[in-house]
Amino acid sequence: MHAVEPLAAIPGGPVRYRAAQARIVAAALELFAVHGVAGTSLQMIADAVGVTKAAVYHQFKTKDEIVLAAAEADMARLEAALEAAEAEHGRPQARELLLVRLVDLAVDHRRMVSMLQSDPVMIRLLIEHEPFRRLMDRLHRLLAGDDPGDDGRVPVAMISAAIAGAVTHPLVADLDDETLRANLLGLARRFLDLPD
Amino acid sequence: MHAVEPLAAIPGGPVRYRAAQARIVAAALELFAVHGVAGTSLQMIADAVGVTKAAVYHQFKTKDEIVLAAAEADMARLEAALEAAEAEHGRPQARELLLVRLVDLAVDHRRMVSMLQSDPVMIRLLIEHEPFRRLMDRLHRLLAGDDPGDDGRVPVAMISAAIAGAVTHPLVADLDDETLRANLLGLARRFLDLPD
DNA sequence: GTCTATACGCGGATAGAC
């Protein structure tokens, strides 16, 4: 028998990685956020980690696997937020908690969020990824509140885009996390007609 | 003397292109929207136009020039919207008109808008492009209304991101343009406290 | 304006030694 592998510290996360893999994923996320997925080469990732391309390929068979692993790291936090919200008693309370967690997540990962939501390569991979689709379904259902019809979908699309897009917006680049978080949350609540 | 070159039909636009260039720019915009700038090769653009790579290079010296030309095509429409809004008498009227034009623009160019606002290569090129920076400055000043302070910047960032991001959101992919436009405009007005 | 042909480097990916 082999010794137990060291695992990445994602308590409750569905997928876990070896330490070497976790280092690669962390470097890749940063680079993807700055250059986009297509604009990030395996050489850049290897350099950032401090190893050769071949060492990276020993941990992940293809670049797509790295992209997916990078997305899953953040998906785990999103899933945790959803789970907490769904455990609340009552719709309004669930939506309120979800909103708080979403804003926290977005502000916390300022640089990553917009890439995860708009990079063409990332999008292509994620729409073929069933766990991700299920997650988005739960998210949208909860955000939509009472109105699942045509008119209810636009506000959900807007608030998702507003939160994710605002945190990377150059206009607020110099705002500290606390100010941004507070403003974002207040405005998002208003938009969704939740009580302050 | 040479015969007068045919010009692209952008009345009032600051930069004009020959017919061959306009065809390349149009094809490039579509491809950039789907694959991102880094994910789009000159070969793909040449194939879409129906010529060879060398022919493309005869019209534009570098790929960056194509990217900038693609951005300028949409910048011209944005500038026209700003000009119309600034010509209004009174701030509320100006903001109202700007909002209508922005939503029109976003819905009309559904696939392009988010790429123009989030593609890493495009962003890098545009922030070094003074005419673009001036345009964004005017846009943000007008959108911000009375409040140019810290707290006034977050709603501007949110509404920009919301409009641009919502039109590409998978949730509203099957909505027809009219429905999307009406919903988007109504919600944006409410968010900015403009009268319906 | 468009073509064929070509230069040269870097992209993703693999083999096999240590």
Add this chain to the structure above:
DNA sequence: GTCTATCCGCGTATAGAC
């Protein structure tokens, strides 16, 4: 787990003919 070395195709870009 990491390395050196290598494969092959495609990336941007250029030269020169038609």
